[in-house]
Amino acid sequence: MEPYLQTMPVKVNVDEIAGIDYTPMKPPQISNHNLDIPLRGNFFSLTKHKSHPSHPPIMNFHGSQLQMIFFAVSHTLFDSAKHVYQDAGIKFLHVTNSKLLKDSKFPLTTRYYGTLIPGLSKKFPNMEMKIDVGLPPLPTVVYNSRHKMSLTSVLSVHVYAISPRSSHSLLFTLSLDTSVTLHLSVKNGTISGHLSLESIKIKLKHSNVGNFQESVLHQVFVHYMNEVWIPTVNRRLEKGYPLPIPVNLHFFNYIVYPHKNFLVFGSDFNYF
CATH class of the missing domain: 3.15.20.10 (Bactericidal permeability-increasing protein; domain 2)
Known part of the structure; x- marks a missing residue:
């Protein structure tokens, strides 16, 4: 050998x-x-x-x-x-308006989020926002087929308002119970992958803008997951290891x- x-x-x-x-x-x-x-x-x-x-x-x-x-x-x-x-x-995946499409129906502004969370726009009117998604812990793996598996993980999310002077005020924190499918491929000795979202559940952990129902954010975060976070991870996975x-x-x-x-x-x- x-x-x-x-x-x-x-x-x-x-x-x-x-x-x-x-x-x-x-x-x-x-x-x-x-x-x-x-x-x-x-x-x-x-x-x-x-x-x-x-x-x-x-x-x-x-x-x-x-x-x-x-x-x-x-x-x-x-x-x-x-x-x-x-x-x-x-340490985080950062999301601001600069990473969204200009005509996004879910802009990261307190004006838009204030329509979902009334207490937000009263305390932080007309501000840009930022979302930080922490790096996940090791996921739970469920084997599906010879090239595919399901991964479940809990993500920690912090949402901020950005003042005109660029200071950040924490609005609320969430946990996202996520389930994704990982499709794997091997070529020329390199393992590559591609994620697709299966499901997401949102839990409110802390709020500085009053309590609200997590369900009002479900469609918003599914959009961010599919349009921003998963494509960011996929760009790295598709390069391979x-x-x-x-x-x-x-x-x-x-x-x-x-x-x-x-x-x-x-x-x-x-x-x-």
Whole structure:
């Protein structure tokens, strides 16, 4: 196996902020039926030298499918990605009017939102608004098919009024129980994805503009989710994340499924 290891990348750049470290953690383990190669699988910063505690779980499994090779990803990969991007200052998805279409029927202004929440326009008349959506925790995964799965997560949302002097006043905070479908594809050793919204439930956590029914915001936030937030995430997912693929190894007939506390990618391959 030495030629394979020599030509397998152990560190790959994802974007201008992060890379993934696939360094082997110990020698390959060979049995009568399997070859197991334990890899590190952590995101690392390309701009800051900062490490975070990592406690990867033990991943003992054998593929129940018929594919030739299996690649398992634990929650530590996603945890490390969140730390790296947060350290780079990416802690929220920001939405202001500049990210909406000019003729949007849901403008981010206290004048419009005041028609939904009467107490808002009285305290903050004629102001621009901003929405911050926090980075989500690890989602709950439900496997649907060989290329598709459902992810559920709770998002923390803060909504602000922006004064003419650019100071921010917190209007209210929400939690969004979201369910999305993740469609996966693999090409040239890179995993890509595409999200689509299944459902969203809104809960009011705190308000500085009086109580109101969360239902008045449902259509608004479905629109923002479909027109702003999900397209932002999809632009990144569609660029893909490279796997540690040895040179001249070509995958086909892949499958993706959750197993215990990690995700498994299975595939057949040709070597030439």
